[in-house]
Amino acid sequence: MNTNKVWLVTGASKGLGLSLVKKLLNGGYKVAATTRDVKRLTKSVGDQHAGLLAMDVDLVDDKDVAAAIDLAIRAFGKIDVVVNNAGYGQLGTVEELTDKNARENFDVNVFGTINVIRNVMPHFRRQRSGAFFNVSSIAGFLGTFPGWGIYNATKFAVAGLTEALSAEVKSFGITATIVYPGYFKTNFLLKDSLQLPRSPIAEYGEARQLEAMHEKEITGNQPGDPDRAATALIQISNSEIRPLHLFLGTDAFRMGLSKIEAVQHDMNIFETITKSTDFEKAPMAVL
Numbered sequence: 001m002n003t004n005k006v007w008l009v010t011g012a013s014k015g016l017g018l019s020l021v022k023k024l025l026n027g028g029y030k031v032a033a034t035t036r037d038v039k040r041l042t043k044s045v046g047d048q049h050a051g052l053l054a055m056d057v058d059l060v061d062d063k064d065v066a067a068a069i070d071l072a073i074r075a076f077g078k079i080d081v082v083v084n085n086a087g088y089g090q091l092g093t094v095e096e097l098t099d100k101n102a103r104e105n106f107d108v109n110v111f112g113t114i115n116v117i118r119n120v121m122p123h124f125r126r127q128r129s130g131a132f133f134n135v136s137s138i139a140g141f142l143g144t145f146p147g148w149g150i151y152n153a154t155k156f157a158v159a160g161l162t163e164a165l166s167a168e169v170k171s172f173g174i175t176a177t178i179v180y181p182g183y184f185k186t187n188f189l190l191k192d193s194l195q196l197p198r199s200p201i202a203e204y205g206e207a208r209q210l211e212a213m214h215e216k217e218i219t220g221n222q223p224g225d226p227d228r229a230a231t232a233l234i235q236i237s238n239s240e241i242r243p244l245h246l247f248l249g250t251d252a253f254r255m256g257l258s259k260i261e262a263v264q265h266d267m268n269i270f271e272t273i274t275k276s277t278d279f280e281k282a283p284m285a286v287l
Contacts, residue, residue: 002238003028006076008069010034010059010116011086013041016135016184019226020083020233025051027234032072032079034059034086059086059112066119073123081237082120084113084134087154091211092197093204094149101195102150109154110161117165124174131237132169132176134162138252141180142259147207166244175242179233180256182249184224224249 007024011017012033022045024031034057035041041054053075057068072079087109090101113134124130139148140155159178166176200208229248236242247253267274 005080005237006030006032006072006078007081007083008032008034008072008079008116008120009083009085010057010112012054013037013044015085016181016226016229017083017085018044020085020230021045021052023227023230023234025049030076032068032076034068059115060107062115062118065112065115069116069119069123078127079120079123080129081131082116082133083233084116084132084158086112087135089148089194090151090154091147091194091207092150093147093201093207096197096199096201096204097150101197105150105154106157109151110157113158114161121169124169125172128173130169130172130174131242132162132165132174133179133233133237133246134158134165134176135179135181136162138180138182138247138249138255140178141247142255145210147204147210163244177236177242177244177246180245180247180252181229182224182247182252182255183222184226184229184249224251 007020007029009017009021009024009031010033012021012031013035017033018041021031021033021041025045028051030051030053032053032055033041034055036056036058038054038056042049042052045052045054053072055068055071058064069079088105090097090105092101117132117134120130120132136158137151137155139145139152140157140159143149143152143156145152159180162176162178169176196211202208232246232248236246247256
């Protein structure tokens with residue numbers, strides 16, 4: 001494993017981000033980590049922080065992001081791997097959430113990721129190498145979760161921009177991977193990482209039921225191990241072949257397959273109608 005690589009990890013003070021930072025530092029890597037709580041991060045890392053540059057960064061502020069990346073490069077000389085992990089969950093049906101709710105979720109989950117990519121790319125292009133791991137969610141591949149529409153939309157956006165990014169940067173020797181985690185035992189479903197609608201509408205029974213299920217049944221019982229997810233990311237970063245789509249967790253794998261099967265089903269059933277929308281070809285002249 002190439003421990004000379006320098007990693008940039010956003011959203012590093014908890015969850016998958018924190019597990020990854022700890023695993024990297026323990027393995028001898030240098031890590032530039034962004035957080036909104038540097039004290040919390042350094043306390044969580046403990047005496048492993050010799051190779052850590054912890055930075056208090058507002059990812060929505062492009063200038064703040066640019067300054068942080070410049071600081072990381074000056075501190076470590078380079079960046080090799082970027083993990084865009086920062087984000088938060090926003091529950092509520094599309095009708096229930098305000099414009100402000102939706103835009104704030106997009107600002108952090110999508111535009112924060114874009115700000116990091118935009119400011120890292122000049123460095124990656126100069127060194128003709130680099131790897132992006134943009135953390136989406138299984139909800140960014142399979143969206144049929146009532147009450148998660150806006151959050152799903154942010155994660156679908158991360159997936160879409162990463163697909164385009166992978167094609168844009170391929171000739172530079174740079175890769176981009178969409179990470180689709182399932183349910184991992186982190187604090188994502190707790191109140192400091194998950195926002196609820198302020199004015200819920202009782203008629204949305206399916207959304208309320210799913211909220212209750214997450215609170216009473218899923219929280220604390222998630223099957224995914226964040227330490228093993230961190231190990232998987234490190235393993236893939238050191239591989240010559242990196243996937244565009246990376247599903248993490250057996251639950252994510254199963255839900256991903258169910259989405260693929262559902263799309264194939266609809267395409268097969270409605271194939272005739274789909275193809276009927278082409279311009280009708282003029283019959284060829286018979287000589």
